[in-house]
Amino acid sequence: MFDRFLPKPLMAGAAAAMLASLAMTTPVAADDYPDRPVDLVVGFGTGGSADRMTRAVSTYLAEELGVPVKVTNRPGAGTQVSANYILSRPDDGYTVYASTFAPT
Numbered sequence: 001m002f003d004r005f006l007p008k009p010l011m012a013g014a015a016a017a018m019l020a021s022l023a024m025t026t027p028v029a030a031d032d033y034p035d036r037p038v039d040l041v042v043g044f045g046t047g048g049s050a051d052r053m054t055r056a057v058s059t060y061l062a063e064e065l066g067v068p069v070k071v072t073n074r075p076g077a078g079t080q081v082s083a084n085y086i087l088s089r090p091d092d093g094y095t096v097y098a099s100t101f102a103p104t
Contacts, residue, residue, distance in 0.1 A: 037068040039095045041086055043079030054098040071098075 040058050044050040051073060058069040074082035079099065089095040 033093065034065050034067045036094065037070055038065060038093075039070050039072055039089075040098045041072045041074055041082050041095060042098045043074060043082035044100075045075040046073050050098070050100050057098070 038061070040054055040061075042051050042054045051071070055071050058071050062069040074085050076082075082097065086095060086097045
């Protein structure tokens with residue numbers, strides 16, 4: 001399909017550039033992450049399907065990470081309260097937004 005739009009040398013060059021960019025990335029030193037509890041924030045109240053699913057995931061996530069994973073419910077304003085809370089937190093990877101989606 002792409003043969004009609006892009007010549008093969010251009011596609012090969014783009015693929016080579018992508019591979020080279022992957023090789024040039026420096027691995028992030030994440031050996032000490034996480035070293036404290038992780039907070040999963042849900043934009044809905046306790047007892048709902050989003051809360052139950054997040055709590056189920058948090059159990060497996062805690063086992064995988066080796067630190068406690070706390071579920072925090074911040075319902076209100078169509079998840080705007082929880083979204084604003086996430087935006088106010090430091091960008092350090094210890095506060096994670098657990099959201100839902102509805103395909104339309």
